[in-house]
Amino acid sequence: MKRTDWLIRRLLRALITTFVIITFNFFLFRIMPGDATANLSRIPHATPELKAEIARQFGLDKSKWEQYLAYLGQLAHGNLGLSFTSQQPVVSVLWDAMVHSFPMVALGTVLSVVFGIASGLWAAWRRGGWQEKTSTASAMFFYSLPTQFLGLMLILVFVTWLGWFPAGGTGNEFNFLENPSGATKMADTLRSMFLPALTLALILYGQYTLIVRSGLLETLGEDYVLTAKAKGLSDRRIMMKHAFRNGMLPVVTLIALSFGFIAAGTILVEAVFSYPGIGLLTANAIKSRDYPVLQGAFLMITVSVIVFNLLADLYYFKLDPRITT
Amino acid sequence: MSQIVLAPTPEDAAAEKSRRAPLSWVWRQLKSNPGAATGGIVFLVFLLVSLPARLVAPYDPHATFATGYRPPSPAHWLGLDDGGHDMVSLLIYGTRTSIFVGFGASIIAIVIGVGLGLAAGYWGRATDAGISSITDFFLVIPEVPLMMVIAAVWGQGLGKMILIIGGLLWTWTVRVIRSQVMSVKERVYVRRAKALGATDWRIVTRHVLPQVAPLIIVNFVLTVAVAVFDESALSFLGLGDPRAISLGRILENADQGGAATLGAWWALVPAGAVIAILILSLTLMGQAVEDALNPRLKVSHLSRKHFLLLPNVRTGAGRPDPTPGARQGEILGDVA
Numbered sequence: 001m002k003r004t005d006w007l008i009r010r011l012l013r014a015l016i017t018t019f020v021i022i023t024f025n026f027f028l029f030r031i032m033p034g035d036a037t038a039n040l041s042r043i044p045h046a047t048p049e050l051k052a053e054i055a056r057q058f059g060l061d062k063s064k065w066e067q068y069l070a071y072l073g074q075l076a077h078g079n080l081g082l083s084f085t086s087q088q089p090v091v092s093v094l095w096d097a098m099v100h101s102f103p104m105v106a107l108g109t110v111l112s113v114v115f116g117i118a119s120g121l122w123a124a125w126r127r128g129g130w131q132e133k134t135s136t137a138s139a140m141f142f143y144s145l146p147t148q149f150l151g152l153m154l155i156l157v158f159v160t161w162l163g164w165f166p167a168g169g170t171g172n173e174f175n176f177l178e179n180p181s182g183a184t185k186m187a188d189t190l191r192s193m194f195l196p197a198l199t200l201a202l203i204l205y206g207q208y209t210l211i212v213r214s215g216l217l218e219t220l221g222e223d224y225v226l227t228a229k230a231k232g233l234s235d236r237r238i239m240m241k242h243a244f245r246n247g248m249l250p251v252v253t254l255i256a257l258s259f260g261f262i263a264a265g266t267i268l269v270e271a272v273f274s275y276p277g278i279g280l281l282t283a284n285a286i287k288s289r290d291y292p293v294l295q296g297a298f299l300m301i302t303v304s305v306i307v308f309n310l311l312a313d314l315y316y317f318k319l320d321p322r323i324t325t
Numbered sequence: 326m327s328q329i330v331l332a333p334t335p336e337d338a339a340a341e342k343s344r345r346a347p348l349s350w351v352w353r354q355l356k357s358n359p360g361a362a363t364g365g366i367v368f369l370v371f372l373l374v375s376l377p378a379r380l381v382a383p384y385d386p387h388a389t390f391a392t393g394y395r396p397p398s399p400a401h402w403l404g405l406d407d408g409g410h411d412m413v414s415l416l417i418y419g420t421r422t423s424i425f426v427g428f429g430a431s432i433i434a435i436v437i438g439v440g441l442g443l444a445a446g447y448w449g450r451a452t453d454a455g456i457s458s459i460t461d462f463f464l465v466i467p468e469v470p471l472m473m474v475i476a477a478v479w480g481q482g483l484g485k486m487i488l489i490i491g492g493l494l495w496t497w498t499v500r501v502i503r504s505q506v507m508s509v510k511e512r513v514y515v516r517r518a519k520a521l522g523a524t525d526w527r528i529v530t531r532h533v534l535p536q537v538a539p540l541i542i543v544n545f546v547l548t549v550a551v552a553v554f555d556e557s558a559l560s561f562l563g564l565g566d567p568r569a570i571s572l573g574r575i576l577e578n579a580d581q582g583g584a585a586t587l588g589a590w591w592a593l594v595p596a597g598a599v600i601a602i603l604i605l606s607l608t609l610m611g612q613a614v615e616d617a618l619n620p621r622l623k624v625s626h627l628s629r630k631h632f633l634l635l636p637n638v639r640t641g642a643g644r645p646d647p648t649p650g651a652r653q654g655e656i657l658g659d660v661a
Contacts, residue, residue, distance in 0.1 A: 017465055028478055144605040146554060148561045149576055149597030155585040156593065257464065264469030268558055272580065282470070286477045286562050298474045305467050 007317060014310045021302050026071050029295050030064065054082060080299075081292035085284075090296040093281065098300065101277030104193045105266055108200030113255065115201060116208025123209065124216035124247075125239060135209060143206030147265045151199045151272035158195060165195055196273045200265050204258065211254045216247040249320055256312030259305045266301075361613030364606035371603060375420040382414040386570055394582070394589040404591035406575075407582030415575055416595055422571035423553050423603065426487055430552035433491025435545045438498025439537075445499065446506025447529060453503070460499045468493045469558055476564040483566040490555050498544045502537055509536045543614045550607035557600055572600045 057079065058070050074080070080090035123135035142150075158164045219225065220243050228238045270279030278297055285294035374381055384390075389409035390401065397404040403412035445456035472489050479485055509515060515532050523531075553572075559565060560573025561580065575596040579585070584592040 013461070017462055020462065021466065028474065140605060140608065141601075144601040144608065146557045146561075146573075146576065146597060146600050146604075148558065148580070149593075149600065152576070152580060152585045152593055153597065156588065156590060160586055160588050260465070260467030260469070263467040264558060267470060267473070268561060271562065282473070283562050286473060286564065289477065291478070294474060294477060298470055301467060301470050306465055309465055 003317075007314075010310060010313045010317075014306050017306055018303055021306075022072070022075065022299065023068075025295055025299050026068055029291055030067065050082075080296040083293045084290040085288050085293070090292050093293060094278065094296050094300050097276065097278040097281045097297075100275065101266060101270070101279065104197050104270075104275060104277060105200065105262065107193060108197035108265075108269075109204065109262060111197065111201035112204035112208055115205040117212050117251075119205070120209040120212025120216065121239075121244070123213040124220065124243075125235075127217065132213075136213065139206040139209035139213075141206070142202050143210070145203065147199065147203050147268040148272050150203060151196070151269050154195050154199055155272070165191060192273075192275065196269045196275045199269045199272070200262070203265055204262065207258060207261075208251075208255065212247070212251055215250045215254075216243055218250075219243045219247040222246070249316070252312055252316050252319065256309050256316075259308050259312075263301045263305055358613045360609045364609030364613075367602060367606040368610065371420055371599075371606070372424065375417050375424060378417045378421045382411075382417045384411040384414045386410055386414040386418045394584070394587065394592060396589075397591050403595050404589075406578060406592045407584070407589075408578075412591060412595060415570055416572075416599055418570045419572040419575050419596065420599055420603070422483070422569050423556055423573065423600070424549075426483065426490070426556045426571065427549040427553040427603075427607075429487035430491035430494060430555075431545055431548040433488065434494035434548050434552070435498060435541060437492070438495035438544065439502055439541055441495070442499040442502025443506055443529060443533065443537075446503040447510060447525070447533065449507070456499065457503070460496050463493070463496045468496075469555055472555060472559060473562060473564060476559055481564055481566055483569050486556065486559060486564075486566065490552050490559075494548050494551060494555070498541075498548065501540055501544060505537050505540055506533055509533050539614060543611050546607050546611035546614075550604045550611070553600060553603055553607070572596055572603075576600075 057074055058067060058081065062070070078091050080094070082088065083090055083093055086093065119135045119139065123132040123139075126132055159166070216239075225238060225242055228242050233242075266277070267279035267282050269275070270277045271283035274280060278300060281293060282297040282301070284290070285297060387410065390411065391405055391409040393405075393409065394407055395401065395405040395409070401411050401413065403416070406412055406415065441456050441460070445453040445460075472493055475489050476486065479489070510533065515528060518528055518532055556565070556571060557573035557576060560571055561577045563577065565571055565574045565577065576593070579589075579593040579596065582589075582592065584590070
């Protein structure tokens with residue numbers, strides 16, 4: 001009974017957080033200088049009818065409170081307004097971007113978790129030796145590198161100096177003229193995704209290594225590990241069967257806490273590599289002050305982080321049967 | 326269950342002596358934690374070079390010497406950027422701005438974080454519930470994207486940047502301070518002081534704050550590192566103060582000028598390296614104090630060496646003491 005309570009509470013909290021962020025997002029973009037109707041003039045080639053239509057949809061001539069309700073109503077119908085720069089509906093712009101971002105970010109995150117666990121395990125396994133020093137030193141090194149700098153360095157080395165990768169975007173922009181096979185397309189996509197994903201992975205892996213290492217070292221200090229040692233179990237068995245499983249519990253939480261960092265990393269990485277995902281969209285919206293897109297992208301990023309946090313909570317719930325509060 | 330028993334050692338006598346001699350305290354720190362010591366020295370060098378930027382920088386950072394990138398030369402050790410500015414001078418001024426933003430933002434973050442953490446930990450109940458749920462909310466929100474959005478709407482400027490970064494970096498401090506205050510509050514001498522009729526103000530300032538002071542220092546230093554990082558991220562997207570030269574803006578400029586694709590490594594590598602070293606030195610210093618405060622990280626039954634080499638568990642070996650008042654031979658608590 002207590003366990004389901006915990007689940008319900010987490011779910012509620014995620015919903016409340018989402019609602020607060022939606023509200024915050026409304027007020028942030030309405031307190032900016034110049035009233036909302038004036039900003040409509042920034043939509044290029046917009047006819048007076050279109051402007052009137054948007055003004056009507058979002059209740060821009062009414063009070064702030066009515067505007068807020070109109071905003072909620074439009075949001076519920078999936079209407080986030082029109083982009084100032086492209087005049088496209090924000091929702092479709094966001095969707096196109098997410099389709100590009102998701103596989104890249106997923107690849108980067110998976111790589112970083114795998115690297116991080118492997119090198120953290122190695123460090124904890126050989127604690128006190130040169131292996132731990134190497135592992136933590138390289139983790140600290142990558143942890144300290146600014147994301148955008150690492151990305152630029154990878155471009156300098158792998159694109160400019162070695163010429164192994166194309167310069168940016170999602171590969172050959174004109175390949176639709178050549179009518180390439182599915183395999184070529186796939187290879188192109190993977191190639192354009194590789195460096196951004198690698199940057200993200202390297203930036204995150206350092207944190208994960210340090211977290212995994214200290215999580216394991218902490219579990220290795222527990223009584224049941226001493227008992228296992230006294231029973232004469234091998235170090236390998238103790239590490240994998242006893243320490244690793246329990247040491248991973250805080251790691252799940254801490255990886256969940258790094259989702260915000262992944263979001264920031266995505267913006268910077270995509271801006272550096274001109275990778276056409278949600279991050280580049282955000283960066284461009286910031287530069288051109290395209291508020292509807294920026295508002296939508298921020299909402300999308302935040303909701304993704306909240307959802308993944310919730311998923312991490314659910315996973316933790318599955319891992320740790322002791323959870324009751 | 327094993328216990329840490331404080332045995333008298335020669336080091337304790339030395340530590341006792343070093344309390345009166347700050348110089349030897351510094352020396353002991355250097356020997357006991359080379360990483361932190363290196364971090365401290367490197368950071369000090371950065372400070373000494375960048376604070377008097379006007380005196381140290383070889384050229385005016387706004388002066389142009391050529392059009393376009395020029396590789397390093399005897400006159401310009403790190404070459405010229407795309408606008409023909411001397412990179413060494415840019416780096417010196419940039420470091421000063423980044424450190425200024427880092428410290429400014431961290432001060433704001435720590436004031437908010439310590440204030441909320443003290444209130445939540447000390448008063449508990451509804452205050453704690455309220456503050457904790459606000460903190461949990463901000464912990465989930467991706468802070469850097471939020472900073473970007475606020476900066477894009479609010480406008481650019483060094484002061485605004487400091488307020489935006491500092492105003493969002495306090496969550497971790499609240500959590501740490503809150504839990505420490507909760508444990509300090511229950512200690513016998515605090516309860517005694519309360520029973521004797523000490524006011525909340527007196528208890529907080531005389532008994533609680535000194536106990537959380539080392540944690541405040543740790544969090545301050547680590548927050549400076551994060552703030553330097555965040556400054557570079559915001560500036561990279563063109564959200565920095567257009568009139569100020571910062572490390573983040575040097576990187577932005579390198580990106581805009583195509584330094585990476587043109588192979589102008591001198592316009593890119595040093596700036597990134599300075600940010601990384603700055604962050605690394607601050608993190609090393611902060612973590613050293615953190616490790617000293619949390620001996621659990623060093624305890625492991627599988628590693629005898631680790632268990633015996635616990636320099637920081639002995640009383641007051643020349644560092645902020647997590648358990649003041651503990652006497653030699655006294656059992657501090659169970660490890661495990």
